[in-house]
Amino acid sequence: xxxxxxxxxxxxxxxxxxxxxxxxxxxxxxxxxxxxxxxxxxxxxxxxxxxxxxxxxxxxxxxxxxxxxxxxxxxxxxxxxxxxxxxxxxxxxxxxxxxxxxxxxxxxxxxxxxxxxxxxxxxxxxxxxxxxxxxxxxxxxxxxxxxxxxxxxxxxxxxxxxxx
Amino acid sequence: xxxxxxxxxxxxxxxxxxxxxxxxxxxxxxxxxxxxxxxxxxxxxxxxxxxxxxxxxxxxxxxxxxxxxxxxxxxxxxxxxxxxxxxxxxxxxxxxxxxxxxxxxxxxxxxxxxxxxxxxxxxxxxxxxxxxxxxxxxxxxxxxxxxxxxxxxxxxxxxxxxxxxxxxxxxxxxxxxxxxxxxxxxxxxxxxxxxxxxxxxxxxxxxxxxxxxxxxxxxxxxxxxxxxxxxxxxxxxxxxxxxxxxxxxxxxxxxxxxxxxxxxxxxxxxxxxxxxxxxxxxxxxxxxxxxxxxxxxxxxxxxxxxxxxxxxxxxxxxxxxxxxxxxxxxxxxxxxxxxxxxxxxxxxxxxxxxxxxxxxxxxxxxxxxxxxxxxxxxxxxxxxxxxxxxxxxxxxxxxxxxxxxxxxxxxxxxxxxxxxxxxxxxxxxxxxxxxxxxxxxxxxxxxxxxxxxxxxxxxxxxxxxxxxxxxxxxxxxxxxxxxxxxxxxxxxxxxxxxxxxxxxxxxxxxxxxxxxxxxxxxxxxxxxxxxxxxxxxxxxxxxxxxxxxxxxxx
Numbered sequence: 001x002x003x004x005x006x007x008x009x010x011x012x013x014x015x016x017x018x019x020x021x022x023x024x025x026x027x028x029x030x031x032x033x034x035x036x037x038x039x040x041x042x043x044x045x046x047x048x049x050x051x052x053x054x055x056x057x058x059x060x061x062x063x064x065x066x067x068x069x070x071x072x073x074x075x076x077x078x079x080x081x082x083x084x085x086x087x088x089x090x091x092x093x094x095x096x097x098x099x100x101x102x103x104x105x106x107x108x109x110x111x112x113x114x115x116x117x118x119x120x121x122x123x124x125x126x127x128x129x130x131x132x133x134x135x136x137x138x139x140x141x142x143x144x145x146x147x148x149x150x151x152x153x154x155x156x157x158x159x160x161x162x163x164x
Numbered sequence: 165x166x167x168x169x170x171x172x173x174x175x176x177x178x179x180x181x182x183x184x185x186x187x188x189x190x191x192x193x194x195x196x197x198x199x200x201x202x203x204x205x206x207x208x209x210x211x212x213x214x215x216x217x218x219x220x221x222x223x224x225x226x227x228x229x230x231x232x233x234x235x236x237x238x239x240x241x242x243x244x245x246x247x248x249x250x251x252x253x254x255x256x257x258x259x260x261x262x263x264x265x266x267x268x269x270x271x272x273x274x275x276x277x278x279x280x281x282x283x284x285x286x287x288x289x290x291x292x293x294x295x296x297x298x299x300x301x302x303x304x305x306x307x308x309x310x311x312x313x314x315x316x317x318x319x320x321x322x323x324x325x326x327x328x329x330x331x332x333x334x335x336x337x338x339x340x341x342x343x344x345x346x347x348x349x350x351x352x353x354x355x356x357x358x359x360x361x362x363x364x365x366x367x368x369x370x371x372x373x374x375x376x377x378x379x380x381x382x383x384x385x386x387x388x389x390x391x392x393x394x395x396x397x398x399x400x401x402x403x404x405x406x407x408x409x410x411x412x413x414x415x416x417x418x419x420x421x422x423x424x425x426x427x428x429x430x431x432x433x434x435x436x437x438x439x440x441x442x443x444x445x446x447x448x449x450x451x452x453x454x455x456x457x458x459x460x461x462x463x464x465x466x467x468x469x470x471x472x473x474x475x476x477x478x479x480x481x482x483x484x485x486x487x488x489x490x491x492x493x494x495x496x497x498x499x500x501x502x503x504x505x506x507x508x509x510x511x512x513x514x515x516x517x518x519x520x521x522x523x524x525x526x527x528x529x530x531x532x533x534x535x536x537x538x539x540x541x542x543x544x545x546x547x548x549x550x551x552x553x554x555x556x557x558x559x560x561x562x563x564x565x566x567x568x569x570x571x572x573x574x575x576x577x578x579x580x581x582x583x584x585x586x587x588x589x590x591x592x593x594x595x596x597x598x599x600x601x602x603x604x605x606x607x608x609x610x611x612x613x614x615x616x617x618x619x620x621x622x623x624x625x626x627x628x629x630x631x632x633x634x635x636x637x638x639x640x641x642x643x644x645x646x647x648x649x650x651x652x653x654x655x656x657x658x659x660x661x662x663x664x665x666x667x668x669x670x671x672x673x674x675x676x677x678x679x680x681x682x683x684x685x686x687x688x689x690x691x692x693x694x695x696x697x698x699x700x701x702x703x704x705x706x707x708x709x710x711x712x713x714x715x716x717x718x
Contacts, residue, residue, distance in 0.1 A: 087325025119321035150315040161449040
């Protein structure tokens with residue numbers, strides 16, 4: 001169990017991260033859903049229990065097209081930040097939403113910081129699982145850093161210049 | 165000039181509050197150095213050798229007199245009473261206190277200024293021709309598009325953590341005064357065979373450790389596609405740019421590695437998804453932005469009378485005639501002239517202005533040029549719309565302010581980075597080199613005889629002085645802990661851009677002025693009647709210059 005931010009509020013979360021195949025049954029009994037690393041998911045995707053909820057963890061180097069055609073089976077996708085300075089996750093998230101119309105949960109994990117929340121949200125990330133001891137209620141305020149933005153994004157498809 | 169509406173104001177005010185909160189958390193130990201770094205860089209704050217440095221944005225070089233007065237005031241109250249114009253049209257304060265920066269940003273916001281994204285791995289200030297709107301060779305005013313790009317790139321959520329910095333420049337005229345072939349993206353307004361105006365898109369130019377001339381990725385992009393196409397390029401860069409090596413992380417490396425063809429096809433693939441989407445520019449938006457850059461209330465002036473009067477004044481005052489010829493430029497409107505303010509007086513740091521000078525310039529802008537001025541990437545200023553009849557009076561004021569050195573585009577109009585005196589990255593001091601050269605070559609007759617000459621000085625490989633595209637470039641290097649200087653020749657900005665070639669082994673600080681003298685001597689010996697320095701160099705190659713500089717003395 002962990003606390004995360006999801007859809008703008010702090011909430012309990014019971015998703016698990018599977019390190020390998022052998023854990024899947026055990027984790028399945030106690031969790032709301034299981035995230036699999038992409039390589040593991042590739043291996044087992046055709047034999048997964050359809051009553052369980054599944055997610056994939058994307059490393060920064062992966063092109064979201066690697067999930068093309070399978071997105072409807074995924075309740076969640078975790079965008080993994082190996083370092084908060086590596087901004088590839090922002091493009092991954094945005095493409096999943098806009099190019100592939102992914103409508104499940106997009107969760108930021110790994111090394112991202114509170115001050116990136118507003119941008120992540122605009123790129124379509126709707127859940128945030130911090131890996132450090134971040135006070136989540138304080139982090140929530142960063143979600144509201146700006147009330148207006150210039151350019152179109154995953155959450156605001158119409159840019160300001162069309163709304164002025 | 166662009167004027168903020170309620171949306172723009174809200175966005176910039178919220179940014180100030182965001183940064184204030186981040187500064188407070190950092191000072192309270194809640195943000196580590198590593199975490200605070202990109203946050204403060206994207207608000208313009210560098211930590212330097214002696215003090216923090218704040219880089220204030222001057223979007224595409226446009227400033228109002230009101231803004232300049234505020235800058236003067238800020239430099240006086242928060243700094244040491246002077247500021248420095250950079251090679252990307254921005255303004256730098258050298259001594260702000262970290263804890264006072266949120267207050268500075270709040271005051272800047274009062275006059276619609278900011279330090280947004282002037283540093284960090286994000287899209288930086290979009291720069292352009294300092295004569296935009298008034299140049300006689302202009303096809304179309306680039307400034308509305310610069311403003312469109314500025315808004316699109318400001319707090320772009322997808323591109324705030326790029327592999328490295330990203331710089332865009334726009335050119336709207338025959339001559340390229342924006343160095344578009346030396347930018348990550350250069351945009352050139354062009355006309356196609358059907359008479360339609362669009363953009364030639366150039367990608368992957370840059371200076372620094374690996375200087376490269378940009379490649380044309382799209383010969384003609386229709387205007388409405390500007391934003392979606394830029395997004396496609398940035399997305400390809402964000403996803404594929406190298407992140408393993410800071411010195412190989414710019415888009416120029418990616419374009420080189422992929423080759424232009426493959427790079428272009430990646431961009432096209434991304435673009436297919438974005439093209440014709442909501443970010444497609446509307447005529448309404450282009451029209452809205454153009455409306456901020458309409459012509460001021462020019463008088464209907466008789467240019468024949470004005471020319472005659474001017475000629476008379478020039479004939480009676482030799483000093484004035486030099487300045488008129490060298491520091492002013494033809495204006496597209498009859499009876500007007502473009503005036504360049506030289507920030508390159510001998511004995512003063514190139515590009516620096518004092519608070520008093522700034523306030524005086526603001527007054528001059530109000531009096532002579534509709535209250536506006538521009539900064540140039542050659543670290544000078546421009547009063548773009550001066551009536552010919554007022555030039556003489558203006559010149560006298562400028563002379564008193566030491567802003568009338570008649571050296572524009574000549575040897576002593578040096579482009580010079582802050583260098584080792586200020587910058588933590590520098591290998592060597594650059595300012596003393598500039599000053600020594602300006603002092604040695606202060607004879608105007610000699611300067612004019614040499615003709616147009618770009619001398620660029622950088623204190624290190626980061627090339628903030630753009631030494632690669634100087635006709636003569638000087639690069640500070642560290643040789644066994646000592647400051648030495650490497651000279652390169654034959655660089656050029658503009659549409660026939662070139663990268664300078666290294667002359668040979670480096671020189672000590674004391675030797676540099678003499679080396680320059682030998683180079684100039686070689687040029688004057690070898691040139692034909694019409695050749696300027698670059699012409700001669702391109703004809704003769706580097707050998708004769710090498711020989712004269714490195715020849716053993718008897």
